[in-house]
Amino acid sequence: MSGRHFLQIPGPTNTPDRVLRAMAAPTIDHRGPEFAELTLGILGSLGAVFGTTQPVVIYPASGTGAWEAALVNTLSPSDRVVCFETGHFATLWREMAVRLGLEVDFVPGDWRHGVDPQQVADKLTADAEHAVKAVLVVHNETSTGVTSRVAEIRRAIDATGHPALLLVDTISSLASIDYRHDEWGVDVTVAGSQKGLMLPPGLSFNAIGPKALEAAKQARLRRSFWDWQPILDANSRGFFPYTPATHLLYGLHEALRMLDEEGLPQVFARHQRHAEATRAAVRGWGLEVLAVDEREYSGSLTAVSVPDADRIRALILDRYHLSLGSGLGRLAGRVFRIGHLGDFNDVMLAGTLAGVQMGLAASGVPIDPGGITAALDRLQRP
Amino acid sequence: MSGRHFLQIPGPTNTPDRVLRAMAAPTIDHRGPEFAELTLGILGSLGAVFGTTQPVVIYPASGTGAWEAALVNTLSPSDRVVCFETGHFATLWREMAVRLGLEVDFVPGDWRHGVDPQQVADKLTADAEHAVKAVLVVHNETSTGVTSRVAEIRRAIDATGHPALLLVDTISSLASIDYRHDEWGVDVTVAGSQKGLMLPPGLSFNAIGPKALEAAKQARLRRSFWDWQPILDANSRGFFPYTPATHLLYGLHEALRMLDEEGLPQVFARHQRHAEATRAAVRGWGLEVLAVDEREYSGSLTAVSVPDADRIRALILDRYHLSLGSGLGRLAGRVFRIGHLGDFNDVMLAGTLAGVQMGLAASGVPIDPGGITAALDRLQRP
Amino acid sequence: MSGRHFLQIPGPTNTPDRVLRAMAAPTIDHRGPEFAELTLGILGSLGAVFGTTQPVVIYPASGTGAWEAALVNTLSPSDRVVCFETGHFATLWREMAVRLGLEVDFVPGDWRHGVDPQQVADKLTADAEHAVKAVLVVHNETSTGVTSRVAEIRRAIDATGHPALLLVDTISSLASIDYRHDEWGVDVTVAGSQKGLMLPPGLSFNAIGPKALEAAKQARLRRSFWDWQPILDANSRGFFPYTPATHLLYGLHEALRMLDEEGLPQVFARHQRHAEATRAAVRGWGLEVLAVDEREYSGSLTAVSVPDADRIRALILDRYHLSLGSGLGRLAGRVFRIGHLGDFNDVMLAGTLAGVQMGLAASGVPIDPGGITAALDRLQRP
Amino acid sequence: MSGRHFLQIPGPTNTPDRVLRAMAAPTIDHRGPEFAELTLGILGSLGAVFGTTQPVVIYPASGTGAWEAALVNTLSPSDRVVCFETGHFATLWREMAVRLGLEVDFVPGDWRHGVDPQQVADKLTADAEHAVKAVLVVHNETSTGVTSRVAEIRRAIDATGHPALLLVDTISSLASIDYRHDEWGVDVTVAGSQKGLMLPPGLSFNAIGPKALEAAKQARLRRSFWDWQPILDANSRGFFPYTPATHLLYGLHEALRMLDEEGLPQVFARHQRHAEATRAAVRGWGLEVLAVDEREYSGSLTAVSVPDADRIRALILDRYHLSLGSGLGRLAGRVFRIGHLGDFNDVMLAGTLAGVQMGLAASGVPIDPGGITAALDRLQRP
Incomplete structure (x- = not known):
């Protein structure tokens, strides 16, 4: 591949x-x-x-x-x-x-x-x-x-x-x-x-x-x-x-x-921006973020509730060379997780969200394709 | 960065x-x-x-x-x-x-x-x-x-x-x-x-x-x-x-x-898909592809006509860690070139086009943000 | 260095x-x-x-x-x-x-x-x-x-x-x-x-x-x-x-x-040859191998008894860019250890033994310089 | 190997x-x-x-x-x-x-x-x-x-x-x-x-x-x-x-x-020492250095005159994983060349010369095994 x-x-x-x-x-x-x-x-x-x-x-x-x-x-x-x-x-x-x-x-x-x-x-x-x-x-x-x-x-x-x-x-x-x-x-x-x-x-x-x-x-x-x-x-x-x-x-x-070199405050802020952009995409697609309390949103990953999550993940891996996290324990098959942490940047996140969007669509999940645009909107702000 | x-x-x-x-x-x-x-x-x-x-x-x-x-x-x-x-x-x-x-x-x-x-x-x-x-x-x-x-x-x-x-x-x-x-x-x-x-x-x-x-x-x-x-x-x-x-x-x-391993026919087809998706983005933004004859569209790069292209490229490099080709010779400052060749895939292309879209917007170029969506539409087909 | x-x-x-x-x-x-x-x-x-x-x-x-x-x-x-x-x-x-x-x-x-x-x-x-x-x-x-x-x-x-x-x-x-x-x-x-x-x-x-x-x-x-x-x-x-x-x-x-690729029997035989060549060098120098029972000689390392071993090791590291093992526990300062295991070959061993020989000499240990030749003699046999 | x-x-x-x-x-x-x-x-x-x-x-x-x-x-x-x-x-x-x-x-x-x-x-x-x-x-x-x-x-x-x-x-x-x-x-x-x-x-x-x-x-x-x-x-x-x-x-x-970091004067001196040690080995073996005028001895390589040089080189490569230079042009088959330049040190040279010595012996060239010792003698001086 x-x-x-x-x-x-x-x-x-x-x-x-x-x-x-x-x-x-x-x-x-x-x-x-x-x-x-x-x-x-x-x-x-x-x-x-x-x-x-x-x-x-x-x-x-x-x-x-x-x-x-x-x-x-x-x-x-x-x-x-x-x-x-x-x-x-x-x-x-x-x-x-x-x-x-x-x-x-x-x-x-x-x-x-x-x-x-x-x-x-x-x-x-x-x-x-x-x-x-x-x-x-x-x-x-x-x-x-x-x-x-x-x-x-x-x-x-x-x-x-x-x-x-x-x-x-x-x-x-x-x-x-x-x-x-x-x-x-x-x-x-x-x-x-x-x-x-x-x-x-x-x-x-x-x-x-x-x-x-x-x-x-x-x-x-x-x-x-x-x-x-x-x-x-x-x-x-x-x-x-x-x-x-x-x-x-x-x-x-x-x-x-x-x-x-990057500075820890900048590192933390970057993760927050990416998390916000990811949630914007999820909501833009019309899907649900697993976390419910906005004070508790994670800066490093976003879990997305969706039925048949493992089939979607497998398709995305197979077609887009993009690995997402599976639902674990009682969430098995019911969520996928997008990691947006570590050595990462806006363009990598955009590619990731685009891959998820295409994979959701290809899996037959009814989504609004405006998710990616919503994410880019967020990314265009500091 | x-x-x-x-x-x-x-x-x-x-x-x-x-x-x-x-x-x-x-x-x-x-x-x-x-x-x-x-x-x-x-x-x-x-x-x-x-x-x-x-x-x-x-x-x-x-x-x-x-x-x-x-x-x-x-x-x-x-x-x-x-x-x-x-x-x-x-x-x-x-x-x-x-x-x-x-x-x-x-x-x-x-x-x-x-x-x-x-x-x-x-x-x-x-x-x-x-x-x-x-x-x-x-x-x-x-x-x-x-x-x-x-x-x-x-x-x-x-x-x-x-x-x-x-x-x-x-x-x-x-x-x-x-x-x-x-x-x-x-x-x-x-x-x-x-x-x-x-x-x-x-x-x-x-x-x-x-x-x-x-x-x-x-x-x-x-x-x-x-x-x-x-x-x-x-x-x-x-x-x-x-x-x-x-x-x-x-x-x-x-x-x-x-x-x-990939197979040359697959390699050529991949480049064509990426070129088509790129042109879909360019047109989606309301911009012009430099090439005019569709029989001559390049599978490996797309030149986009835009005023003040070097300032846009510099901003995109600076903000999104994304290098684009400059206009050369008589095209200096009048086009930027998106390379979509070599070791590349759909998600990398989506990230690239997202970076270009955000960079154009940040540069004040009046674009339609549907460019990225148009590109994803194309990428979702084989 | x-x-x-x-x-x-x-x-x-x-x-x-x-x-x-x-x-x-x-x-x-x-x-x-x-x-x-x-x-x-x-x-x-x-x-x-x-x-x-x-x-x-x-x-x-x-x-x-x-x-x-x-x-x-x-x-x-x-x-x-x-x-x-x-x-x-x-x-x-x-x-x-x-x-x-x-x-x-x-x-x-x-x-x-x-x-x-x-x-x-x-x-x-x-x-x-x-x-x-x-x-x-x-x-x-x-x-x-x-x-x-x-x-x-x-x-x-x-x-x-x-x-x-x-x-x-x-x-x-x-x-x-x-x-x-x-x-x-x-x-x-x-x-x-x-x-x-x-x-x-x-x-x-x-x-x-x-x-x-x-x-x-x-x-x-x-x-x-x-x-x-x-x-x-x-x-x-x-x-x-x-x-x-x-x-x-x-x-x-x-x-x-x-x-x-090398084959385990060949790997074991190589280690034995290198161990024998190392002992030949040690004895050639007129020094003593710590192990006393020939049925128990190690194929992977050789400990050499010598006074003031740490000073010798430091000199060898400093001058010849060659790290030897120190005496541990009750052997501290009284032995140095030559590792001849892992990814290794005759020429690397010869270089190692040459470095040890030069280091011993430079440290004032009275040795016979025939040690290296004795080792090469052994290495010339299968 | x-x-x-x-x-x-x-x-x-x-x-x-x-x-x-x-x-x-x-x-x-x-x-x-x-x-x-x-x-x-x-x-x-x-x-x-x-x-x-x-x-x-x-x-x-x-x-x-x-x-x-x-x-x-x-x-x-x-x-x-x-x-x-x-x-x-x-x-x-x-x-x-x-x-x-x-x-x-x-x-x-x-x-x-x-x-x-x-x-x-x-x-x-x-x-x-x-x-x-x-x-x-x-x-x-x-x-x-x-x-x-x-x-x-x-x-x-x-x-x-x-x-x-x-x-x-x-x-x-x-x-x-x-x-x-x-x-x-x-x-x-x-x-x-x-x-x-x-x-x-x-x-x-x-x-x-x-x-x-x-x-x-x-x-x-x-x-x-x-x-x-x-x-x-x-x-x-x-x-x-x-x-x-x-x-x-x-x-x-x-x-x-x-x-x-090493300093050019140190680099040149290192090459000279290694060249001298190599010539000491060659003469110690009883063989002849190709260069005849001592003002012209090379610091980076030493050519050694020996009959049937290519067979010796092949044996050394095969047995000791050590590549030597061949005789070129009119010297084909009549010399081998030892490179002692670039990123190199005493122990690597000693290993190299040991490999050459063992290879010469294994090839039936009548040599004095004191060559390696003569080289180490030289290397022990600054």
């Missing part, structure tokens, strides 16, 4: 060729001086992306591993945690917590809303004995395109005076949607390499606040690979306690430079 | 990353067995792209060099040739012929039409003494988006019984627009690597018919670097008489494989 | 540029059909490298993670395991077992020998109640260059009739030193991407025998990320339960093709 | 992976602002490599083309030039001059010496009418490993007061062996990309002194593609008169940065 493939799933994203070329450099000694310089350079600029001056631990592992790391470093067997059913990934994180031996209070949801700060407050207020040790929030639900309001959740927790930790998954929001680990008082931020950071999958992260670091001293879930402390110790000299994923670190170094 | 650059000039084209990766292999010995295998493999499949079973000579040089090669191998000082003013590149080739010491009969044109077969016939009929030694035709004028009808030109020449050679420049048509060196009786076909062949610039070609090979024995323009014969001799063993551009040959090998 | 760096640590190894180029392909959808084809292709040929027809699980994580996976999938809290102090990595694996809540019987060693099969037999014979659930063996101790005789260990276990599982770390032996998961009756084989498999670090493996798969059903160490079962389930359709390290899988696919 | 290939022909040389990665960037618009910046950056630093502040013209062509350019820009039909038979390439350049219609006075030589400055003086002194328009000198004969003393030749010309131009081929010396276009008063320096400049083949150069530029105004050899003037005109704005070899320019930009 001729031309470039458009990888418009909500991550992994289109890796910039600058990053791919950086990753194609020869392997170096992970115990040598050149490596230490690389690590220290990365660690010096990585925090800014999380909005933190606290340590960020890098795992040579996928994002799911960083979920596990956040739990095993801070919690003990049978500890109670509160999770919110915002979608597929929140559900998976909850299942992980159960498997690791935690007691999970799972607040049901409709997969179209984010975490309700008031519900967080209610849960914690009701927990007078402070049995709840942590609140788990997925910042941006990749399965639904709904972004929870972490700052408000933090304020809700603070208002209760409850000491529970706040653990936040930013896998599909980091470096795409405004996020502030320190300012918002998040205790552990979980992230991955393959979305806004524009890298291939294979690295994941824990940004660690002081309260979490303190909790780690008492936490009794068994941990070895995921243990923060040996990593923090070795990082101080530019090394890792076990063999790091050297080439992904090359890529991370380059990606951080790219984010710095 | 985030996201991929869209290189929509009419060549060099977007080099596929498969080709770039093939070119990134280590250098090999150009006199060794591995190299001979590479060359013989390329020479075995290259002819099909030209529609020939005759030899094709590869130069480690740009397309302009292949123009020179076509002349110095077949002609002698003061020989008369006929050229047609179809646009900027036809004009440049004529200037080269003059500089090399040929007598040039330059038939004027309006830069909106191709070569008129009847004019060719008239010129040759009038040349009773057969002073004209060659007719030079640019198959696809890259400066105007007009494709001359080479098969008809050949028939016109044949009808006169005149022995002039037919030299054809296919730099922006080869592997994009149907072309048949043997069937159409072309004597020398000139081509370059950086358009339909999807390579970076740096290689160029002469496909050589038997009459041209015979003419080379008598031709007395001085030649050394461009001389066909030493190349043909060395090629038979898989080598070159001087150091070839090894890495571009790696790329050529991969590009030929890609063309074979 | 001019010229290529020689990465002659015992892993990560020099990644072949073929692999680096394969890894530079664009990211694809890890839930799409192209990805499924990639996975199934890899899984279809990966087992051969382990000498198994049983499942092999691939983690998007470093080798240390695969150690943890082998333990948490097969064992329960307070289970007893036997480890052998063959060197630094055996010691680290033991520490991991302790941290994960296992009871570890650590048989002391001198870091110059491999696991003694008789000691294994003695330990198991003494364990009449079958409290020992697993025997942990590092096949090739990367810190010492000593290879334990796994086939003999297996026979020793079998002779006792003890049901303990045999877990073997092949991180620095797989695809370098003859290894047979099925034939030798290993229950779990642990491996990593960055040594004989010639990839960058970032993937690791568990090859899983039927007894281990059965044990996993009862094992009660908490696991989620490392759990075999969801991976095996998803793998059957060509997918993974969480985002895989796509680009490293591209590299793995290419590396498996390279191993197949 | 496992491991890296050693490309030790005297060019093309081992392209550094930094350069290959730079060349793998996407194609850009050769008429756009990014391209202009690239060109002006290159032109600003390229002169230093030639030792000139005069213009350097870059051709998208191989070195042979730059030979032709030097002649057609400065000479007229039937002009007399003096060439010296220093080896194969000097002979080819002379043949080109003849084919282009020049009168060539070819001073015979034994292919073991460089140009004798006294002979130059004699030739010019004898030419009282100044019929000789140019003296053609190959600085470093790639076929013999003999370097002519250009500074002395210049002085010899000056002493005669003869106005002939001095045209010098530095294809295998530029950026390897000390060279000073301005200081030595060279009129045209011819160079190529694929040797000391560490690029793949495909670019070539003319550095142009003021006398040559003046001569170009009168020169009547027909020229178009090679014409300096349109290139110089377009270069002033950062462009080229025809499509440049964009990706090789990316590589050139990176290679110039690498040369600058």
